[in-house]
Amino acid sequence: MHIVVCIKQVPDSAQIRVHPVTNTIMRQGVPAIVNPYDLYSLEEALRLKDKYGGRVTVLSMGPPQAEAALRKAISFGADDAILVTDRVFAGSDTLATSYALASAIRQIQKDMPVDMVFAGKQTIDGDTAQVGPGIAKRLDMQLLTYVSSIPALDMENREITVERRAEGGVQVLRTKLPCLVTVLEGNNEMRFATMANMFRAARYPLKVWDKDGAGIEDITKTGLKGSPTIVSKVFAPTAKTVKAEIIDTESNQPKDLAVTLLAKMFTQHPQLQREIGKSAN
Amino acid sequence: MSDANETSQAPKKPAGRRKFELDPALAAYKGVWVFIEHERGKVHTVSWELLGEGRKLADKLGVELAGVVLGTPGDMSRSFCAEAFRHGADLCYLMEDELLKDYRNEPFTKGLTDLVNRYQPEILLLGATTQGRDLAGSVATTLQTGLTADCTELAIDPENRSLAATRPTFGGSLLCTIVTLNYRPQMATVRPRVMAMPERDESRSGRIVEHPLGIVEASIITKVLEFIPDNLQDKPQLAFADIIVAGGRGLKKPENFHLIWELAKVLGAEVGATRPLVQDGWVEADRQVGQSGKTVRPKLYIAAGISGAVQHRVGMEASDVIIAINSDPNAPIFDFATYGIVGNAMTILPALTEAFRQHLATAKLAG
Numbered sequence A: 001m002h003i004v005v006c007i008k009q010v011p012d013s014a015q016i017r018v019h020p021v022t023n024t025i026m027r028q029g030v031p032a033i034v035n036p037y038d039l040y041s042l043e044e045a046l047r048l049k050d051k052y053g054g055r056v057t058v059l060s061m062g063p064p065q066a067e068a069a070l071r072k073a074i075s076f077g078a079d080d081a082i083l084v085t086d087r088v089f090a091g092s093d094t095l096a097t098s099y100a101l102a103s104a105i106r107q108i109q110k111d112m113p114v115d116m117v118f119a120g121k122q123t124i125d126g127d128t129a130q131v132g133p134g135i136a137k138r139l140d141m142q143l144l145t146y147v148s149s150i151p152a153l154d155m156e157n158r159e160i161t162v163e164r165r166a167e168g169g170v171q172v173l174r175t176k177l178p179c180l181v182t183v184l185e186g187n188n189e190m191r192f193a194t195m196a197n198m199f200r201a202a203r204y205p206l207k208v209w210d211k212d213g214a215g216i217e218d219i220t221k222t223g224l225k226g227s228p229t230i231v232s233k234v235f236a237p238t239a240k241t242v243k244a245e246i247i248d249t250e251s252n253q254p255k256d257l258a259v260t261l262l263a264k265m266f267t268q269h270p271q272l273q274r275e276i277g278k279s280a281n
Numbered sequence B: 001m002s003d004a005n006e007t008s009q010a011p012k013k014p015a016g017r018r019k020f021e022l023d024p025a026l027a028a029y030k031g032v033w034v035f036i037e038h039e040r041g042k043v044h045t046v047s048w049e050l051l052g053e054g055r056k057l058a059d060k061l062g063v064e065l066a067g068v069v070l071g072t073p074g075d076m077s078r079s080f081c082a083e084a085f086r087h088g089a090d091l092c093y094l095m096e097d098e099l100l101k102d103y104r105n106e107p108f109t110k111g112l113t114d115l116v117n118r119y120q121p122e123i124l125l126l127g128a129t130t131q132g133r134d135l136a137g138s139v140a141t142t143l144q145t146g147l148t149a150d151c152t153e154l155a156i157d158p159e160n161r162s163l164a165a166t167r168p169t170f171g172g173s174l175l176c177t178i179v180t181l182n183y184r185p186q187m188a189t190v191r192p193r194v195m196a197m198p199e200r201d202e203s204r205s206g207r208i209v210e211h212p213l214g215i216v217e218a219s220i221i222t223k224v225l226e227f228i229p230d231n232l233q234d235k236p237q238l239a240f241a242d243i244i245v246a247g248g249r250g251l252k253k254p255e256n257f258h259l260i261w262e263l264a265k266v267l268g269a270e271v272g273a274t275r276p277l278v279q280d281g282w283v284e285a286d287r288q289v290g291q292s293g294k295t296v297r298p299k300l301y302i303a304a305g306i307s308g309a310v311q312h313r314v315g316m317e318a319s320d321v322i323i324a325i326n327s328d329p330n331a332p333i334f335d336f337a338t339y340g341i342v343g344n345a346m347t348i349l350p351a352l353t354e355a356f357r358q359h360l361a362t363a364k365l366a367g
């Protein structure tokens, strides 16, 4: 069994700051991490490997620095890692990204057939959740998104059963390999890297593919050129012009403040009278 | 990292307003469509919210608004169409087939793609739900067009009649507006409760355009073995709560969170929280309000010990009335709350609980 896991290096959004005057992102010093959602997918893939044997290849498209994300994945137990990097990919939106990744996966397949592709549910910087479905479509694989567990995998009949989060419930689906899976968060936790794997990660001869290595056939489908969407404007959320009316009383005792607030609110928003206590018991 | 590959809709360098001529073949794409999402016989309310938004776009463009219903033959699918008319649709595209009983990526992608190719809408909106996102990504790739996810605002660019879709980026610290250039349809998803529910108009009706799916079950590889419905009783229902009392890190200790519950009980309210409290296990994840939690739009939102960080704000600022309790007079939450009390949440909350209790008692006496 051979699983390809697509991962992305992202800036740690918890540490991103916006310049208060220019409204630009201050990227300097913001650490790059593996997209947290990708780790759930990687862990699930590694569990399948533990159980059924086979290989896990991690694949990332990004700048040369994304190498760090791939080495991290090796330290967790992935077998191989491929970085797809080329200036032609700069400015790719999700459609162009899925084109490049699908093309790279076809190249991987020339060496060893791919049974499953795992991708993150979404990224924390883009949040689009579109790259996984895009790759599946391009490779004509069955798409299984928001998978919470994989109760059965039958390699002989090449069938997989998954539980998928749907609106209002869980769908139990059975399909054929090859398929593309995105994993829901919170159902597994990334294992610790073993000492042996950490050493391996440090020495691992990473494969680095440019556009030719990744087998890109039509360069107009990559990068800015291959992206139907463009960002026309970036701006900070506007502050509301009306600020809160601060409740003030002479005593400033909690009780007085509370009573004054209620009186004011029910005068200005009488409709709230009907809501309060409606479903209280 | 500025010259790095950006593999998502995180902003690249703003390209500005690019002048372009729409391909004549693409100029033929007309109308605004909303995918009517349903599961187990129930339409997801995000579809009605999208019809409300789609109505405004269609009016601005001077085109028709259509609902798209893919479902099983019979009354149910038709009742979905009727309901779409009442929420603003002029017409519905209806695809009926037994194969469309449960949502599955393959037949739904085929069905929606065929409809788009045949009837050519300029804008296609879907809910940013597990179903809508699954479908939107596949359909956009098949059609080779642009898709903007999780939009918070949709507008028409007056200069070129294209869809300007605004969404948060970089963890919500910034917003970006995304346009789809020479590609049609322009696709976008919107999360539930981000847009307001439109008025339902019982008198409205519209016409139905039917189109066949045209595939057989044997050709569909994925099978649904079972559907296990959620036990809704166990789950907090913040999205549709009329009143929410929410707490943040200003409550200091998990023991103090009961003050939130007590106020909520008197008001008959749901309880919400900020992300740090969820991460620290004070309350379950379903109670998180904000960008990576629930979007809510109650009539009254009471925020105690919450700073009002933008990631929290985007999830609750559509509330009708917001009361903020914070010890810091400069807390950002006072920039957008309706009423503010500067003070210690641990003493204000019980006072507020008591004041509401008395108000209710008096109201009851007054009958």
Ligand SMILES: Cc1cc2nc3c(=O)[nH]c(=O)nc-3n(C[C@H](O)[C@H](O)[C@H](O)COP(=O)(O)OP(=O)(O)OC[C@H]3O[C@@H](n4cnc5c(N)ncnc54)[C@H](O)[C@@H]3O)c2cc1C
Residues within 6 Å of the ligand: A013, A014, A015, A124, B171, B172, B247, B248, B249, B250, B251, B273, B274, B275, B276, B277, B288, B289, B290, B291, B292, B293, B294, B304, B305, B306, B307, B308, B309, B310, B311, B312, B315, B325, B326, B327, B328, B331, B343, B344, B345, B346
């Ligand atoms: C990618 C990303 C996604 C995120 N998603 C979410 C999300 O969905 N939801 C969310 O909530 N956050 C989210 N966050 C986190 C968000 O940025 C803030 O860190 C968080 O909302 C702050 O929570 P808080 O207001 O409880 O805590 P703090 O920001 O620490 O604020 C505590 C407030 O309590 C006040 N206070 C202190 N003592 C008292 C007292 N005795 N009485 C009254 N007030 C007091 C303080 O003045 C302060 O304003 C996200 C962050 C990132 C990076």
